[in-house]
Amino acid sequence: MTEATHKDTPLVEVIDLSKYFSIGRKSELHAVDKVSFAIDKGKTLGIVGESGCGKSTLGRTILRLLEPTSGQILFEGEDITKYSKTRMRQLRRTMQIIFQDPYASLNPRKTVADIISQPLIVNNIFDSKDKLAERVAELMEIVGLATRLSDAYPHELDGGRRQRIGVARALALRPKFIVCDEPVSALDVSIQAQILNLLMDLQDDMGLTYMFITHDLSVVKHISDEICVMYLGQIVEKSSSRDLFKNPLHPYTQMLLSAILAPNLSRRKTKKGIVHGEVTSPIDPTPGCRFAPRCDYRMEICTKADPEFREVEPNHYVACYKVEQDLGLDSYISGNQNETGI
């Protein structure tokens, strides 16, 4: 596949993964559509996109919290899409998730210690209560929660501390891979920075691999090694974090970046490239580039066939006919039509 350049097996690799939801009798909502990427051990892949682009569905499908419609998910080289429930359950020890909303993702009737020990109990990790309590205390220390809070209930704590509980719970089983689904978007900036630093420290200490889902471009740049930009269920651009911000190629990425309001006066009152219109419907999409209706550079071909997601510069993947044209690459129509040059 496209990731042949990597020498070692990536920790997680996704090949042509799709997740469709059926709506009504015949319609299908293409939440995730033929997505492929790989994440190396110890690295962070950022997934960025606007609401409704399928980024959370992607995160959940990779953990098989949602069953994929088609495609493969390779974890340490093994396809896990066919794993039985029991095998999957064992595997889940190594793959965890941190949820967006620290208010809704913690059981309000359980204490902090209960919440953190839950995964340890469910998986029968310890045979004695003392060992369990010891591990919970250790986890609380790792994420920076004072042990005096172990008997507190979530409602007694602020958003930042709650999100630390979510992190501790995800770490309890010593996972290798964590999907972070907008872990800081519900938090205030000063608290957001505390949690981002915590996540980055944990990655250094434990060699964790993250898939970091967010809509916040400055956060994704800060934390990611590589970034995928998603639009309506598809990845439209993928490259290293630095490269993406220096040299965005896809028109959607360019517009997304120009919509960022930087906290300084340098771009004040300048005309910004404004994306016209809104995200179109992911229900039964017609062939062609999904971004075409909002794109300033739309050509005839764009609404006829899907542009191929291809490497246009070293480790820089884009799905766009205009980029192919600008860089003087051969265009071809992919998908179910004949591969004819244009």
Next chain:
Amino acid sequence: MSEYNFNNSDKDGYVLEIKDLEVIYETDLETVHAVNNVSFSVRAGETFGLVGETGAGKTTTALSILRLLPDRTGKVTKGEIFFNGENLLELSDEVMRKEINGERVSMIFQDPMTSLNPIMNVGEQIYEALKYHNPEKKTKEELEKRVEETLELVGIPKKRKNEYPHQFSGGMKQRVIIAIALACKPELLIADEPTTALDVTIQAQVLAMMSELNEKLGTATILITHDLGVVANMCDDAAVMYAGELVELGTVEDIFESEDHHPYTVGLFGSIPNLDEERERLQPIEGLMPDPTALPFGCHFQDRCPYCFDRCINEHPQLLKLSDTHSIRCHLFSDKALEVNHD
């Protein structure tokens, strides 16, 4: 006190002047000191940014201008709010409701999903605002025409006026809300986190529209936000709020380009990942905002401040004026201050 007229000495240019405002929320169990000694002014046509984190008192300040604090618990205990020279706190509820709110001062709330009535079409919701504030006794036809004008003003085709809120996307709903707020051509618009619930590209659309309208209509605007990027791109003046107080006040140039800052402002900037430079770690502000039911005696920021010294614990800092436009509430600047604003 008049020290707060920091931009020019001419009082007449101000649409809104808040002086020493103090608001508490009182229950039989505890008293929350939500807003403490807040003073600022907004000139006609100006956009004033009020920045701060959750619980800083931004929305409470806005609600006290409209006199919409919760009935039994919320109280203004001190201060004055002058709107074109008239103290809003002294007006009767009826005058507020009929002549001020929605007509001369209006507010845009944060969440476009819940602030529209789901069973009324959007045209009716704009019409409602016009009907209740109709001193010139315009006819129904004239008002209907105004509904259409207002919709087009915010970039919604007038033929959509008979549609219901669920038929609009988030960004379009926020446009409808802005249309309702602007229908009566208010002199002051208070926008409480108008784009927080929206995606970046939609945020850019709505903000561009708001600054265009601000130029066209010359409405004074208070923009409440936690996003320093929004302030940098939209505002003329701004204040940073922390634990119910203004800790720094100035023009956007003062806030974004001056050397001198309140340690909390520095912390806010250190917490945002910077797109232009590579940084390994963020420098967050350690700790949490103090409990508003038991604020510390000295500086409210003392527990989290890396520069805290004896005086910060023993003496509450005043807003120190560093220049005609720039004030900071911090003892570190007592040598640099031009004068002290006693409060």
